Every structure is written in structure tokens, then in C-alpha cells.
Amino acid sequence: MAAPAIATGYGGRLTVDLGALKRNWQALDKVSRGALTGAVVKADAYGTGIAKSGKALFDAGARFFFVATPDEGVALRAALPDDSHIFILDGLFPGAAPLYVGERLMPCLSSVPMLEEWLSACLQSNQALPAALHFDTGINRLGFRLNETVMVKRMIEQIGFAPQMIMSHLACADFAGHEKNRTQLALFSSVMAQFPNIPASLANSAALMTSRETHFQLVRPGIALYGGRAVAGRRNPMHPVVTLEAPILQIKDVKTGESVGYGATQTMVRDSRLAIVAIGYADGFFRSLSSSNQRAGTKVVVNGQVVPLVGRVSMDMIGVDVTELNQIPSPGDMVEIIGKQITVDDHADAAGTIGYEILTSLKGRYARQYVESDS
Structure with a gap:
């Protein structure tokens, strides 16, 4: 057999x-x-x-x-x-x-x-x-x-x-x-x-x-x-080289006053809709990118719109707030983690580190593919 x-x-x-x-x-x-x-x-x-x-x-x-x-x-x-x-x-x-x-x-x-x-x-x-x-x-x-x-x-x-x-x-x-x-x-x-x-x-x-x-x-x-930023305080003129996407696992409605993620570090201040996304610190997505009620975390892109991360980054997943999206995403839809709208340096700034560390940590559970754009 x-x-x-x-x-x-x-x-x-x-x-x-x-x-x-x-x-x-x-x-x-x-x-x-x-x-x-x-x-x-x-x-x-x-x-x-x-x-x-x-x-x-x-x-x-x-x-x-x-x-x-x-x-x-x-x-x-x-x-x-x-x-x-x-x-x-x-x-x-x-x-x-x-x-x-x-x-x-x-x-x-x-x-x-x-x-x-x-x-x-x-x-x-x-x-x-x-x-x-x-x-x-x-x-x-x-x-x-x-x-x-x-x-x-x-x-x-x-x-x-x-x-x-x-x-x-x-x-x-x-x-x-x-x-x-x-x-x-x-x-x-x-x-x-x-x-x-x-x-x-x-x-x-x-x-x-x-x-x-x-x-x-x-x-x-x-x-x-x-594609990373080399000079502090200046516009980065380089072309982005890396795009990272991860799938949505579940869409979840969360009520005002409920907390999200480990440690209950972030409590929702309104009724919200969250997308639970299959990426975490085991994939090189830093725990320091987490959000709380005291500190905003990083952002990602869903259906072309920038949305905030909610709660702590865990080993395998994150939650992002999709309440304001014009189109409700579905499980299986891909979320842009790194790309043209949110760069490695945006994540680095949110995590208090540098783009070098973000890039060299991308050794997670990804299907890797190579393309060759002409512009």
C-alpha cells in the first residue's frame, strides 16, 4: 500500500x-x-x-x-x-x-x-x-x-x-x-x-x-x-525584493471588553471583526511586533487595505483587525505581511530593530518561490 x-x-x-x-x-x-x-x-x-x-x-x-x-x-x-x-x-x-x-x-x-x-x-x-x-x-x-x-x-x-x-x-x-x-x-x-x-x-x-x-x-x-533601508532618515529608493504572504485561518467576531491573545494584553474597545492569520514567531515574525492597549503593534495588508495587528504574536498565528474592510475576507485568503505597502523596514520600526534582522529571520514554514519582474 x-x-x-x-x-x-x-x-x-x-x-x-x-x-x-x-x-x-x-x-x-x-x-x-x-x-x-x-x-x-x-x-x-x-x-x-x-x-x-x-x-x-x-x-x-x-x-x-x-x-x-x-x-x-x-x-x-x-x-x-x-x-x-x-x-x-x-x-x-x-x-x-x-x-x-x-x-x-x-x-x-x-x-x-x-x-x-x-x-x-x-x-x-x-x-x-x-x-x-x-x-x-x-x-x-x-x-x-x-x-x-x-x-x-x-x-x-x-x-x-x-x-x-x-x-x-x-x-x-x-x-x-x-x-x-x-x-x-x-x-x-x-x-x-x-x-x-x-x-x-x-x-x-x-x-x-x-x-x-x-x-x-x-x-x-x-x-x-x-530592498532594505540603508540610510537612516532618508527615503529608501530601492525596489522591494521580498513579498511575504500568509493565509487567513478564521474570521472571528469579538465583543467590546473581550481580550485577544496570550496575556490578555489588548482588550477590544468596540465590537470588532478579526482575521486569524497563520504566521507567528516560529516563522520569524517577531513577538516584539505585538500590540497592546498601551502600544500599537505592526500592520499588515488585507484585500489591499492596511490593518493593525491585535494582541500578542504567538508561535503560529496572529490576529488582525478587519472591521473596517470594505470586503470581508474569507479563510484561505492570503494576507500580505511584507510587500510594497508594508515593508521590512516598517516591521523593523515597529519591533525596534532593523530591516536586516527582519529579512534574515525569514526562515519559517513558507513555500518559497522566485519570480523575475521586468519593472
Whole structure:
């Protein structure tokens, strides 16, 4: 007797618009002008799928890619043509040099032990294996300390090694007028002076969009590629890439004075009609998007109209107020959670976080599909 078929397609639906992704890269490439435009595709291409999105970005013209880990690098290498260049932002993991060499991955070396291990691999293979040198100019994460610059220069000159790139990372680029941006630029310029004729990279999405003097030879856009807001306080010009929808499970009438959801945090102040929607924090829809009588939560779109969330986000479902809708929705109708009217950044603002976290958390129980719009 054959096993029963497993039902699929009854939950949420995540749509990634590869056409919009390509247009975003091409728009940023125009802004960067003389600099090469790379693409940051770490965290599964910000939740959009590293293989599909990486290939789309390559088709758009990107040749330089940045991932966090060698595992991501291996996955991306399998998806891209040979003339792609993949940098590992986390640097060289101890003992992993043979993997990097075999998969043609370039570590962003950020410490003396990393550099020593990589130079040893160069000597053993009798070739200058490509890598970047990452300097910390003030963010205090990965990177050589500035007082190590002379030592690093001496170490690579001893064996005649020339890095593919020197790089640093801005701490406050999303605030275009922040004083730390100017400080870091000055410090990075002092590092560049020690490595003449070596390509340099400093600009992320925000710096690419606001500060031409940070472009140098290669820019590294990330969040802007995927439609997220890169610069605080400014209109976001990027095309939305992700649409997230979830089905209505039930339409429920709730009386004045009745509470909704766990904790009874929100009590209805009028007779209302709610739609119970199949999405929750198990799907990456944050509990901090919840609503109460003291604090408004996020919003979603039902039948083309924006409606508020009511009560707490639970593991598998939310309630939204559809009382004012012109047309009453039905179970099975899809609710737009993320799209053109309510963006990842709208949810981020409601949750007190950033669009990056919203996007990279979309690993829920969704049927994923890819489309390629042309406008």
C-alpha cells in the first residue's frame, strides 16, 4: 500500500523577485561609477537564498561576492561561474586553508595568526594565494589593529605577497553625518598609504549611497540590494525584493471588553471583526511586533487595505483587525505581511530593530518561490 501523500502549500508564501534584485544592483553600480560593485550575500543572501540570488546578481554584472563563512562560500561557489570572486568576511578559520584553496575562496585576513597561517599555505603551495587584509579603523570587531600595520606590511613583503585588497568597515555609515565616518575614513586613508597600488574597499550600502569619497576601488552593498533601508532618515529608493504572504485561518467576531491573545494584553474597545492569520514567531515574525492597549503593534495588508495587528504574536498565528474592510475576507485568503505597502523596514520600526534582522529571520514554514519582474 502506497504511503499517503504529504500535504504541502497550506502555509505562508515567500516570493523573491530576482528582477528587482538585479535592478537594485545595477542602480547601485551606476552610483559607484569608477569603483567595482560587489555584492554581499551572507546569511543566505539576507534570507533570499544564496544560490538563486547569487546567480541573479552574477547575471546582473556582479563578479565580487562577500559571504561570512567558508560554508557559505562553498555553497556560493557551486552556484556561480568560474569567473566569480568570493571573499570570506569572517577570515581564515584555523586549519581551513586547504578548503579555501580548493574552493577558490579568499579570506579577509584580520589577525596576525590568520596572516601567518595563510602565508604558510602560500609557501607550501609555492603560489601567492589571493586574500584581503582587513584593518579595524574603529568598529572593534574583526580587523588588524592600526598599530599592527607596519608588522603586517613587513610580513607580506618578506615573501613578496601582495593582497588582492585592503579593507575596513564603517560603524556608523547609516547615519551619513556621523563624525565617526570621517574619523574612520582618515584612519583608513593612513592604512592605504602603507599599501600603495593595492585596491581598497570601505563602503557598504549606506556609504555607497551617501559618500563618494569612500568608494575607492570596490564597494560592498548588502541590505540595499534586497530592498532594505540603508540610510537612516532618508527615503529608501530601492525596489522591494521580498513579498511575504500568509493565509487567513478564521474570521472571528469579538465583543467590546473581550481580550485577544496570550496575556490578555489588548482588550477590544468596540465590537470588532478579526482575521486569524497563520504566521507567528516560529516563522520569524517577531513577538516584539505585538500590540497592546498601551502600544500599537505592526500592520499588515488585507484585500489591499492596511490593518493593525491585535494582541500578542504567538508561535503560529496572529490576529488582525478587519472591521473596517470594505470586503470581508474569507479563510484561505492570503494576507500580505511584507510587500510594497508594508515593508521590512516598517516591521523593523515597529519591533525596534532593523530591516536586516527582519529579512534574515525569514526562515519559517513558507513555500518559497522566485519570480523575475521586468519593472
